[in-house]
Amino acid sequence: MSTAMRQLVHGRRDDVAAPWQRTAAGSNLLGDDGGLGxxxxxxxxxxxxxxxxxxxxxxxxxxDGPAEIAAAAMDAIRNGANQYAPGKGTLTLRTAVAHHQERFYGLTPDPETEIIVTTGATEALAATLLALTGPGDEVLTFEPFYDAYGAVIGLSGARHTTAPLLAPDFQPDLHALEAAFSERTRMVVVNNPHNPMGSVFSREALTRIVELAHRYDALIVTDEVYEHLTFDVPHIPIATLPGAAERTLTISSAGKTFSFTGWKVGWLSGPADLVAAVRTVKQFLTYSSGAPFQDAVALGLGLPDAxxxxxxxxxxxxxxxxxxxxxxxxxxxxxxxxxxxxxxxxxxxxxxxxxxxxxxxxxxxxxxxxxxxxxxxxxxxxxxxxxxxxxxxxxxxxxxxxxxxxxxxxxxx
Known part of the structure; x- marks a missing residue:
């Protein structure tokens, strides 16, 4: 391998890891010997x-999920929805997301400026971290954490810090959470309901997260893909709490609620300036995807409470x-x-x-x-x-x- 190629693969200097190495290390795939798992x-x-x-x-x-949603996707394919969707997603789906947020949570995002459609929640998270964090920043997650968080934080060049979720209820340890924040905390990622631990964060915990985000002027990114899969406890979107909306980006997707994980249709909502920043990165990742699935998911978001x-x-x-x-x-x-x-x-x-x-x-x-x-x-x-x-x-x-x-x-x- 040439010197130039070796630098590209292994990093340009001994003390600088290549992007793929930071990604692998962040998701626990890089061995002590540098080998990739x-x-x-x-x-x-x-x-x-x-x-x-x-x-x-x-x-x-x-x-599979509901037959009417699958039928809507097949109809869309037959009717020619097989080319690029708009970069920020079809207006039908963005409007459906806005109606969903208002119907269930009383939130009123603008479909034109405060919502974008993404290739699953994973792209929304990746675009957000790459747009808004970088070297010198700290990104705080709860631990255990979904492995994609560590991977993308590593790719961004930010430092990954954590606050523990402890048995038996796996709620945030509020003292440890406060200790984990610092002047460099740029973003706190809230996965609620939480994968892998299955906990649904209490209002007390969410309120404390908002208070600390204000104190340290940090952004809040909330991954809510399991929002409708809770058992005898309410899901409380952190964006509904006082003082949270102006600094919160909310991510969700169709995969978990509707059992169409392979469609990879997700969305992100929040303040227009933050959404615009994320969209700037997102458009150079996939630009758009899942055209025939987007309006089918919109139909699903309008299904009755039953x-x-x-x-x-x-x-x-x-x-x-x-x-x-x-x-x-x-x-x-x-x-x-x-x-x-x-x-x-x-x-x-x-x-x-x-x-x-x-x-x-x-x-x-x-x-x-x-x-x-x-x-x-x-x-x-x-x-x-x-x-x-x-x-x-x-x-x-x-x-x-x-x-x-x-x-x-x-x-x-």
Whole structure:
């Protein structure tokens, strides 16, 4: 390899990592020797496929969403909606997002200037971080954190700081949260409801986040893709709290609510100046995508309350089914208030290392799950060493089968 090529791949100086290295390091994919690993999702999905295990690792449903939404997308394709959508998204979808925010939360974003459509929530997050943070800034997330956060923070060149979510309820530790803020905190990323821990942040916690963001003049970015998947507790968008709206960018998507994760249709809303800054970056990432899906998602956002209530009710039943099976297997189960995910402590079964157990389970009992330490920095990984995450967004019969297989762990403990 030439010197110039080596500099491009490995960084121009020994003390400057290449962008891909910062991205890999931020998502815990870069080994101590500089070697590149694969995501835990790829590793566990590959293991599940090779062994025929039930994959309760990656959070995607195994059933399609509402037929009327799928039919609307197919009609759009037949009717010629197959070229570029507008860069900021179709007006139909932007208007539907605005109506959704007002209907459920009383927020009134302007579809013309305060909403953009993105390629899933992930692009919205990436465009936001790349537009508004960089070297010298700190970006604060809660830990454990969704791995994409660490990856994009690394790519931006900002420093990733964290505040812990502690068992058993995985609410923010407010004292640790305050200590994690500094004069360099440019942005706090709030994932609520929270993946991977399944917690729904309390009003007290959200209020404290807003207070600290004001004190340190930080932006708030809130990832609310599980907003309609909460169980007996309300989802409170942080933008609805006093003093929050002017500094908050809210991100959501169609994938989780409507079970069309492969469509990758997301959106971002907030103050016009911040949205314009994000749009400037976003237009040079994908420009636009998912043209035939956008108006179909708009239809979905207008579905009656019975649909939204039914989604949460059905998912709660699946949560309880899998949780009962996990308890029967001998795990300590942390009952989630939202999302697709239930976490357990493996220590009662004699497994102190959840990563080791996760790598054994597909072949040993035919179930795949995700170890929580992979969503953490080193200190957090030690704190969560025995925690394991299972996805329950699967068919009832699949969860019943998984529960039976998991019972064999207790027998073999």
């Amino acid at each position: 694969v995501t835990i999702f790829e590793e566990m999905t590959t293991l599940a496929a090779r062994t025929g295990a039930i994959n309760l690792g990656q959070g995607f449903p195994d059933e 649909f939204y209530n039914g989604v949460a009710r059905d998912l709660k039943a699946k949560r309880d089914l899998l949780s009962d099976g996990l308890r029967e297997a001998g795990f300590d189960v942390f009952t989630p208030q939202g999302t697709y995910f239930v976490n357990v402590d493996t220590a009662p079964l004699g497994f102190a290392d959840s990563l080791e157990l996760a790598r054994r389970m597909p072949e040993q009992i035919g179930v795949a799950a995700i170890p929580v330490p992979v969503f953490c920095h080193p200190d957090g990984a030690r704190r969560t060493r025995s925690l394991l995450r299972f996805a329950f967004c699967k068919k009832t019969e699949v969860l019943q089968d998984a529960a039976q297989r998991l019972a064999s762990l207790k027998k073999g403990a």
